[in-house]
Amino acid sequence: MSDQDLQESIIAELKTVMDPDLHKDIVSLGFVKNMNVKDGDVKFQVELTTPACPVKEQLKTECETKVSAVKGVNSIEVEMTAVVRAAEHSQPILTNVKNIIAVASGKGGVGKSTVSVNLAMALQMSGAKVGLMDADIYGPSIPQMLGIPISPPKGGPDNKFFPHEQYGLKVVSAAFLSKEGQPLMLRGPMLGGIIQQFLQNVEWGDLDYLVIDLPPGTGDVQLTLTQRAPISGAVVVTTPQEVSLIDAEKGVRMFESVKVPLLGIVENMSYFVCDGCDKKHHIFKSGGGNALAEKFKIPFLTDIPLVDAVVEGGDKGVPIIMADPSSPATTAYTKLAGQVASQLSIIQADKNKPESSFELAWEG
């Protein structure tokens, strides 16, 4: 057998070696590097995504055992190496996007996705080019709220893919990557992989604003995004009650510790206007969002009323801002978009901006 043929059988064999966390074989993952086959002597490297990989030895043994069993192999040498993914940060990403807005909350269920959708729509209706990234990998709800049927995104050259389009918005979501109703069950490295794809492989075209709907909490996705995406600013959504405010405060502190500028606080489900008396009922207490903003000296952007048409719009796939221009929620979202846009302009105009992205090669 020629060395060429032998190499092919070895690669076929390595395709049966699975990474237990990523659920893919090490060849497809691109881990196998620098293969050298000469007269039956085989050398190659397996490049993992972290030097601290807990299954490193297990993978090495499996490679050795399987390759040794290939007919024509005399000797085998496997070197385990690792390249940490954070190094990918220095690649230019999202270069055609002028502003990236992260919408976050400490707590789940505060209406973060509803705020994201209506904020994106309000910016779009103001005449801006707007994209919306549903980074809530585990509970993607943006397609539903915008009435986009689940279908795989259209692919382009070089692993790129195109966002879905609805109401003039460009949208990517993890929901498009799985079958309707099926959960995505993923461990950390795959989560990072999906976010990385959203950042690097989407053909957004030119955008004035990219709104990123983050999952609740302060976890993997948030950190990956803050490390790899040049986020212009973050909006933290809360509801008025204490349990939500406590978590929102953690969200604020997270952005502070990674130095993402805070555009401000939005208080959602602030009050209910009853159709009988026009009185504002503060169902979940009042003033909490404002107090949080004051505590951290960041802007209080707006409060958004609890209106049943907002829920209905979300479920039907027509955001309130399109469905009912006269709704008090529409007024609130329009105000929010204006506030966000002006806060971003303030940040952009800061002459004393830190160096946001640099790379320095050492000499000597």
Add this chain to the structure above:
Amino acid sequence: MSEEKSSGSTGPAPKNIKQIDPTKLGITWTDGHESIYAVRYLRESCPCAHCIDEWTGVKRLDPSSIPDNIRPTKLHSVGLYAIQFSWTDGHDTGLYSHDLMRKLCQCLECQ
């Protein structure tokens, strides 16, 4: 990542980062402060989980294990809050937050 308290998004950040000579790094900060670092000292101060025990905070890196001629190969920004160094000994897992860099400043005023 184990971030402790932060000085907030208003804390100083590097405005200009440059190599001064083969063993010294210089940073000019947004508040006007000028820092100078010996690169070996920065390698010794690596905050990564290999060099500092993540749970106890005890230093695991033996400074004598670092080659005398240690140098960075390159450094780059991580998000808006940190700098990552790659070193000639192959180490590259440390993310030096701006807060940490400021604490490590070796100028006469800070020491």
